Amino acid sequence: MVRQVAERRDVIPVLAELFRENGYEATSLALIGAATGLGKGSLYHFFPGGKDEMARAVLADIDRWFETLIFQPLEQRPDPQAAISAMFDDVSAYFRSGRRVCLVGVLALGTVRDRFAETVQGYFTRWCAALASALQRAGHECAHAILLAEEIVVGIQGAIVLARALDDPGVFARCIERLRVLVA
Amino acid sequence: MVRQVAERRDVIPVLAELFRENGYEATSLALIGAATGLGKGSLYHFFPGGKDEMARAVLADIDRWFETLIFQPLEQRPDPQAAISAMFDDVSAYFRSGRRVCLVGVLALGTVRDRFAETVQGYFTRWCAALASALQRAGHECAHAILLAEEIVVGIQGAIVLARALDDPGVFARCIERLRVLVA
DNA sequence: GTCTATAGAGTGATAGAC
DNA sequence: GTCTATCACTCTATAGAC
Numbered sequence: 206m207v208r209q210v211a212e213r214r215d216v217i218p219v220l221a222e223l224f225r226e227n228g229y230e231a232t233s234l235a236l237i238g239a240a241t242g243l244g245k246g247s248l249y250h251f252f253p254g255g256k257d258e259m260a261r262a263v264l265a266d267i268d269r270w271f272e273t274l275i276f277q278p279l280e281q282r283p284d285p286q287a288a289i290s291a292m293f294d295d296v297s298a299y300f301r302s303g304r305r306v307c308l309v310g311v312l313a314l315g316t317v318r319d320r321f322a323e324t325v326q327g328y329f330t331r332w333c334a335a336l337a338s339a340l341q342r343a344g345h346e347c348a349h350a351i352l353l354a355e356e357i358v359v360g361i362q363g364a365i366v367l368a369r370a371l372d373d374p375g376v377f378a379r380c381i382e383r384l385r386v387l388v389a
Numbered sequence: 390m391v392r393q394v395a396e397r398r399d400v401i402p403v404l405a406e407l408f409r410e411n412g413y414e415a416t417s418l419a420l421i422g423a424a425t426g427l428g429k430g431s432l433y434h435f436f437p438g439g440k441d442e443m444a445r446a447v448l449a450d451i452d453r454w455f456e457t458l459i460f461q462p463l464e465q466r467p468d469p470q471a472a473i474s475a476m477f478d479d480v481s482a483y484f485r486s487g488r489r490v491c492l493v494g495v496l497a498l499g500t501v502r503d504r505f506a507e508t509v510q511g512y513f514t515r516w517c518a519a520l521a522s523a524l525q526r527a528g529h530e531c532a533h534a535i536l537l538a539e540e541i542v543v544g545i546q547g548a549i550v551l552a553r554a555l556d557d558p559g560v561f562a563r564c565i566e567r568l569r570v571l572v573a
Numbered sequence: 574g575t576c577t578a579t580a581g582a583g584t585g586a587t588a589g590a591c
Numbered sequence: 592g593t594c595t596a597t598c599a600c601t602c603t604a605t606a607g608a609c
Contacts, residue, residue, distance in 0.1 A: 313554035366547070371514065
């Protein structure tokens with residue numbers, strides 16, 4: 206038995222893709238074992254709470270990514286317009302123009318929404334707030350900035366749904382361009 | 390043994406709500422049996438193809454509803470603006486301002502997307518086309534009507550995601566109002 | 574010996590098919 | 592109701608690092 210160098214954090218991106226592609230319920234431990242190359246022993250060693258803890262770890266990882274690369278720049282970068290533009294770039298890359306779904310959005314629509322309700326709500330609340338902050342600093346009146354932020358997040362989530370449904374990344378790209386013009 | 394009056398078509402709305410709330414994978418036959426009051430025998434009598442056939446029956450039912458109440462009026466009503474306005478009313482009621490999810494949208498994001506890919510794609514293609522037709526008749530230039538239709542369907546789907554995530558039907562209502570203004 | 578990482582047989586429960 | 596497959600999960604065993 207060779208001691209693997211695998212660590213908990215190496216497993217999380219694999220878990221993220223599995224949950225994204227299959228959803229929470231359809232991602233079985235057998236699938237996870239096959240995809241990670243780890244046995245149940247290792248998986249339960251890293252995640253004593255089982256699948257629930259795996260999903261929470263993935264969500265925490267996603268949260269960290271967005272917090273660092275999207276939310277904080279929106280709130281803190283001196284040039285809010287540049288921060289918003291960078292958000293559109295980063296989000297397009299992250300969701301691969303709608304080819305990759307938003308795990309938090311998927312969870313919001315499913316049964317497991319209740320299980321992860323706080324995390325799901327927190328993620329979207331935070332996104333809207335950070336974006337509204339940038340929009341306000343960019344010159345939009347407070348109430349308008351909040352509505353605009355909501356419209357942008359709605360647009361991104363809807364674009365993912367339609368791009369996946371029609372299997373057409375162009376839907377996502379067009380939506381992002383439209384939203385860019387909206388805040389320009 | 391009393392002969393039940395239950396018929397296949399009586400079961401479909403129950404199945405629809407189950408699939409909407411739980412998704413495809415998480416809707417078990419046990420759950421279906423409990424919700425419908427039917428044993429597995431009856432369920433397999435009505436749907437020999439099992440869960441797959443149940444989901445297809447639900448999708449066909451949804452398709453019929455949208456075709457009759459949304460798509461055909463958009464294409465055929467003499468007053469296209471009134472048809473579009475009625476669409477917003479009907480869709481808001483149908484999705485209960487985002488409290489109820491779009492089953493087709495849920496399937497588009499999930500694994501089972503592949504299984505129902507054609508139906509999912511057909512539904513959204515049809516919706517966009519019917520809406521674009523109405524918009525064109527309402528005076529929008531052809532290419533612009535197509536983009537506008539896409540924007541509206543994206544908005545509705547995104548509004549469902551965000552309204553569910555934030556547990557706030559106001560998100561959905563505001564989005565619909567914004568889309569109404571867009572085509573006015 | 575102790576601790577951590579690994580593998581996998583085995584648990585009861587429950588899945589969908591018939 | 593019966594079937595088999597698979598579910599999430601537990602538990603024991605074992606490897607090497609210290």
